[in-house]
Each structure stands twice: as structure tokens, then as C-alpha cells.
Amino acid sequence: MVDLPLNSPIDIRAHVLYDAYQRYSTKKSYKNYKKLCIKFGKQAIIFEEYEYWFSQYLQEDERELPDIRGCILSDVTNGKSAETSFDDLCDAFKNQKIDEEDHGYWFNRFENGHLFNRVTFSDFPEDVISEIVERCDIKS
Structure with a gap:
């Protein structure tokens, strides 16, 4: 069994399930995956590993919603409308x-x-911070 890379920029399970729904072949799905890795500046896993995970995930029952942000990014990259x-x-x-x-x-x-950059409190616009501060009491 191949170990799934922990540093994958996207949820490969979600990506595979979404591409399979769209009837993409393993090769086309891998091409999409590589595009996303390039956007993140990350190394893609090799095709053989991806092919293994593709077939593994297709055999799974859908239990919980995976992280679909990579699927959304793939749609944006491929020119789909919202x-x-x-x-x-x-x-x-x-x-x-x-x-x-x-x-x-x-x-x-x-x-x-923009990609998956984590937004912090200080990234909010000044008027949003003011609104939050106004609604909070000093103790909390």
C-alpha cells in the first residue's frame, strides 16, 4: 500500500470523487491534480501513486463531506462558472x-x-474590527 502524502495541497479523496463524478479518466484527473499542485508550488505524487488512490477512493462509500475547496479551485482553474x-x-x-x-x-x-491562506483577525477590514469590538464587552 502506498502512503498518502501528508503535505498534499488538496484533499485527494474529494478530488478523485469529484473527477469520477464528472467521468474523468484517471489520466485527466491526474492532470487536474498536477495543475493544482503547481498553483500551490507543491510536488505532485507520481501517476502510479495517484492511480492507486484513484481506484481506492472509488471503492469507498461516501461517509462525510471531504474538503471540497480543491474541487472548487479545480473548477475555477478549468473555467467553470460559479x-x-x-x-x-x-x-x-x-x-x-x-x-x-x-x-x-x-x-x-x-x-x-487567492489560495488557502489563513486569515487572521488583523486581516479584517478596519470597519469589521470596529463592529466586532463594539459588540464585545471588556471582560470577554
Whole structure:
């Protein structure tokens, strides 16, 4: 068995399940995966390892919603509209509830060239910080 790389920039399970839903071959899915790795400046696993995980994940039952941000980024990279992306994700992961607002946030973020950078409190605009501070009491 091949060990899944811990430093993968995306959830490979989600990526495989989504690409399989779109009837992508293993090779086409791997090409998409490599594009995403390039965007993140990360090394992609070799095709043979990816092929192994592709076949493994196709045999799994969908239990919980995987991290679909990589799927959204793939849709942006491949030129899908936000609406088509959301609809396709809902169809692909039909047993799970995908939040439209979350999807829109990530789609717009990726479309504007931002990746998975962690946002901190100080990254908020000044008016948002002021609003938060106004609503909090000193003790909390």
C-alpha cells in the first residue's frame, strides 16, 4: 500500500470523487491534480501513486463531506462558472449538504487569485474590527 502524502495541497479523496463524478479518466484527473499542485508550488505524487488512490477512493462509500475547496479551485482553474460548479458539487456529493455561501466565498477567493491562506483577525477590514469590538464587552 502506498502512503498518502501528508503535505498534499488538496484533499485527494474529494478530488478523485469529484473527477469520477464528472467521468474523468484517471489520466485527466491526474492532470487536474498536477495543475493544482503547481498553483500551490507543491510536488505532485507520481501517476502510479495517484492511480492507486484513484481506484481506492472509488471503492469507498461516501461517509462525510471531504474538503471540497480543491474541487472548487479545480473548477475555477478549468473555467467553470460559479453556478455550474455549485450544481456539479451538489450532484457529486448528493448525500452531503454543501453550503452555497461557503462555496461562493471560496469560488470568488480562488477566482481572484487567492489560495488557502489563513486569515487572521488583523486581516479584517478596519470597519469589521470596529463592529466586532463594539459588540464585545471588556471582560470577554
